[in-house]
Amino acid sequence: MAQASTKRQKTSNAARDQEFFPGIGEIEYNPDANASETLVFRHYDAHQEILGRTMEDWLRFSVCYWHSFRGEGTDPFGAATIKRPWEDGTNSVENAKRRLRAAFEFFSKLGNKYWTFHDRDLAPEGDTLAETNANLDELVDLAAELQRKTGVKLLWATCNLFNHPRYMHGAGTSCDAHVTAYACAQVKKGLEIATRLGAENFVFWGGREGYNSLLNTDVKADLDHFAAFYRMVIGYKEKIGFKGQLLIEPKAKEPTRHQYDYDAQTVMAFLHQYGLTQHFKLNIEPNHTMLAGHPYEHDVVFSSAYGMLGSIDANTGSPDLGWDTDQFPMDIRNCTMIMKTVIEQGGLAPGGLNFDAKVRRESTELRDLFISHIAAMDTFARGLKNATKIISEGILRKSLNARYVSWNSGLGARMVSGEATLEECEKVIMERGDPKPTSGHQEHFEAMFNHYM
Structure with missing residues (x-):
């Protein structure tokens, strides 16, 4: 019985000390490494x-x-x-x-x-x-x-x-x-x-x-x-x-x-x-x-x-x-x-x-x-x-904020705050007419983003 116990202990210790990734050490930081490293x-x-x-x-x-x-x-x-x-x-x-x-x-x-x-x-x-x-x-x-x-x-x-x-x-x-x-x-x-x-x-x-x-x-x-x-x-x-x-x-x-x-x-x-x-x-x-x-x-x-x-x-x-x-x-x-x-x-x-x-x-x-x-x-x-x-x-954020600038004041701000009404929106459109087309500038945003890659 003592022999069996000793054998199990040796097996346990061997498992504890075993190296599973031989030849590979701690991975180091080396910014100058070449492409193959x-x-x-x-x-x-x-x-x-x-x-x-x-x-x-x-x-x-x-x-x-x-x-x-x-x-x-x-x-x-x-x-x-x-x-x-x-x-x-x-x-x-x-x-x-x-x-x-x-x-x-x-x-x-x-x-x-x-x-x-x-x-x-x-x-x-x-x-x-x-x-x-x-x-x-x-x-x-x-x-x-x-x-x-x-x-x-x-x-x-x-x-x-x-x-x-x-x-x-x-x-x-x-x-x-x-x-x-x-x-x-x-x-x-x-x-x-x-x-x-x-x-x-x-x-x-x-x-x-x-x-x-x-x-x-x-x-x-x-x-x-x-x-x-x-x-x-x-x-x-x-x-x-x-x-x-x-x-x-x-x-x-x-x-x-x-x-x-x-x-x-x-x-x-x-x-x-x-x-x-x-x-x-x-x-x-x-x-x-x-x-x-x-x-x-x-x-x-x-x-x-x-x-x-x-x-x-x-x-x-x-x-x-x-x-x-x-x-x-x-x-x-x-x-x-x-x-x-x-x-x-x-x-x-x-x-x-x-x-x-x-x-x-x-x-x-x-x-x-x-x-x-x-x-x-x-x-x-x-x-x-x-x-x-x-x-x-902050360049990307500045351009993004510019897209939404109309919501920061006037009717836009009133809509966000819950103060505006449908009647008020109708009155503004009657006075100002149809909104003008606004570019999404998607390509501009993509080009700016790619600058940082």
Whole structure:
């Protein structure tokens, strides 16, 4: 018995000391690196001050656990292509622990300060909820230890309420109340582990909260049940003292034909309709925004305009493919637009920029995992610097204000204040005649914006 105990201890110590990314050290900042050097930051200098804050504080980068450490390179038409050396092919707790240690080594070498996960990414599901929760507790123990050791924090946690067959009809909007009760039990545990790990937010993504046919769907009942689900969440959050921000992540479609959290405006309308606005903000994923048929920055801008932008899942998609490809953001123009909005609202905290993105299924080497994150972090750093210059010089804002100048005085100001009447508007038109055409100067704005790229 003593020999067996000693053997287990040696195995445990070996796993603890194992290096999972040999040959790759801490990623350094080197603005003079040449084009072929892709394991360095050229633009992201964590401690560089911009507008009174460090880059690290503005950007609040986070690595997502599911794509980076559970992704296998699958897509709707192809099997797994990626096999990580720390995986043993089992869904055991020991394999889950080894995977988690590999992740924290990655976080430490990359230099990001946050991570995110789904509950089912972290620990294997058991035959019963009690067994599943016990597995989760064991992994959370290790996560807490690794967080203390590395200083990496939990940006947000979430529950996977879409993958298991029980959720085929949805979770909070299921036609079966027993299924929704299970989802509630799962979220209860999720909030508890989020509290224990100091999560700064908690996210809800309604992956199957929608419909495939209106013939078998009562949309009013679904949304009423969804609101009831969220009210229970709020009640338990307050009961256990979870201080993090609750976030809802919009997505238009996929896997269902239509999802109730279609886009930012739809989610805000739902929250307003059910009196939940004060309890939630939005976690915007631009790839989802594109699936809704909007420009990349649309949902970020709209949610921010109404004080509802809480966090951003930093990724992009391929519009020509038309599905959720979860690519790393490499477009400087897009990242500049995002960071312009973030600066204008005063930052993202307690949210951040979470890389909800995955390496391509053809990118199978360990270094590809680093390079994808480094390149995306550099792209957002460039976007931050561009946006800072745009805002500091104020030329774009001055031109925008000029477009709306008629609303600052006279009849325009009276309409805004609620003092004007239809009769007054008619009188003005009778006296002044038809309004003259006014140019939108779109090309002028686009040319000015491109100046900062």
